[in-house]
Amino acid sequence: MSFFSKLRERLTKSSSRIGQGLDDLVGEGTPETPPGRAPDAAQADAAPPAPAAPPPEAPADPAAPTAPPDPLPGQPGPVTPPPPPEPAEAPRPAAPEPAAPPETRRPGLMGRLFGAAPPTPAEPRRELDDAMLEDLEDTLVAADMGVDTALRVTANIAEGRMGRRLSATELKTLLADEITRIMTPVARPLPLYPKTPQVVLVVGVNGSGKTTTIGKLASQFRAAGKKVVIAAGDTFRAAAVEQLQVWGDRAGVPVMTAPEGSDPASLAFDAMTRAEAEGADLLMIDTAGRLQNRADLMEELAKIVRVIRKKDPSAPHNTLLVLDATTGQNAISQVETFRRLADVSGLVMTKLDGTARGGVLVALADRFGLPIHAIGVGEQIDDLDAFEPRDFARALVGLD
Numbered sequence: 001m002s003f004f005s006k007l008r009e010r011l012t013k014s015s016s017r018i019g020q021g022l023d024d025l026v027g028e029g030t031p032e033t034p035p036g037r038a039p040d041a042a043q044a045d046a047a048p049p050a051p052a053a054p055p056p057e058a059p060a061d062p063a064a065p066t067a068p069p070d071p072l073p074g075q076p077g078p079v080t081p082p083p084p085p086e087p088a089e090a091p092r093p094a095a096p097e098p099a100a101p102p103e104t105r106r107p108g109l110m111g112r113l114f115g116a117a118p119p120t121p122a123e124p125r126r127e128l129d130d131a132m133l134e135d136l137e138d139t140l141v142a143a144d145m146g147v148d149t150a151l152r153v154t155a156n157i158a159e160g161r162m163g164r165r166l167s168a169t170e171l172k173t174l175l176a177d178e179i180t181r182i183m184t185p186v187a188r189p190l191p192l193y194p195k196t197p198q199v200v201l202v203v204g205v206n207g208s209g210k211t212t213t214i215g216k217l218a219s220q221f222r223a224a225g226k227k228v229v230i231a232a233g234d235t236f237r238a239a240a241v242e243q244l245q246v247w248g249d250r251a252g253v254p255v256m257t258a259p260e261g262s263d264p265a266s267l268a269f270d271a272m273t274r275a276e277a278e279g280a281d282l283l284m285i286d287t288a289g290r291l292q293n294r295a296d297l298m299e300e301l302a303k304i305v306r307v308i309r310k311k312d313p314s315a316p317h318n319t320l321l322v323l324d325a326t327t328g329q330n331a332i333s334q335v336e337t338f339r340r341l342a343d344v345s346g347l348v349m350t351k352l353d354g355t356a357r358g359g360v361l362v363a364l365a366d367r368f369g370l371p372i373h374a375i376g377v378g379e380q381i382d383d384l385d386a387f388e389p390r391d392f393a394r395a396l397v398g399l400d
């Protein structure tokens, strides 16, 4: 399954929240579209401002130049405005028939001749004004994009477009473009260096998905022909070590462990020795994630770094922070905390499947600019994908 289809399928909650929010938001505007004037987003972008679009009150005035759409042959006319006194063509049926939606685009000549093209219901539109921008901002904040990012995104969408009438699809497209613009610079795979073993320190709070991510990454690197060693550095939790061993088995990668309660730095040193001796390409070190005692955790991480630097002064080559998307805005404070504890070089966002909080990734990118190396979209070994900004943005806003 392609990345996009998997992501779209799995990001359902996020996209349904934002997508539905945008549909509702535009639906609050006047549901009217002049016939033949349903430009796509690109056209809307290129169109001159307001004059082309009627003011919201226009449809209520039968004398207005933008008359409501002609009915389809055999269909009743719009309910609200009375028909013009002398209809130029297609006289309206005398007797009322079952009501049709007031906005339907008239099919083209060929469509009418061959009856091939069913009428496409035109989307409601809403004039981009301060009230709509405020609604948009609220929708983005509710989707965990954070106030600052929501404000910036909203301002960018507003620029040069005030007064235009936008459909939900156009708004989603504009939003997806903005999100893509923010995310593109941070979408970078985990860099691989010629120096081996490349040491990847994996940090994050308990339960964020560190173990799972290490297993998934190890499996991918192994499939790419890399030799990988894993060190189970959270020596305080026997269950964590066991779980990592399970993932090591799945990935076909050796996992070095140490007795419960022993010094993680000493395990890291031994793992480094083994990785060097075996000519491993990568050494992935799992770490504890207890934030309850930050001083201890900071000392533990600092000690791991000190000892592996005895072997290789340039290590660790990557410090990956694993974040759980379901924690929403909390992910922001986790980045701040872990950046103080360790020299975080990149992020992996897990559990993007089935959460309505995927927007936090946009806030993270906008705020910290840290590379996003991969995203977790499930619990299986192949549920870790490279981060594709455009696909992510479209899936997030609910575009097909």
Ligand SMILES: Nc1nc2c(ncn2[C@@H]2O[C@H](COP(=O)(O)OP(=O)(O)OP(=O)(O)O)[C@@H](O)[C@H]2O)c(=O)[nH]1
Residues within 6 Å of the ligand: 204, 205, 206, 207, 208, 209, 210, 211, 212, 213, 234, 240, 243, 288, 289, 350, 351, 352, 353, 375, 376, 377, 378, 379, 383
């Ligand atoms: N749905 C989903 N679940 C995930 C994903 N990544 C991890 N999980 C689940 O999240 C839970 C915690 O994952 P772990 O990998 O054990 O997290 P950890 O950070 O190592 O946690 P500790 O071992 O407690 O330090 C497990 O049940 C995983 O199956 C993901 O991308 N999607």
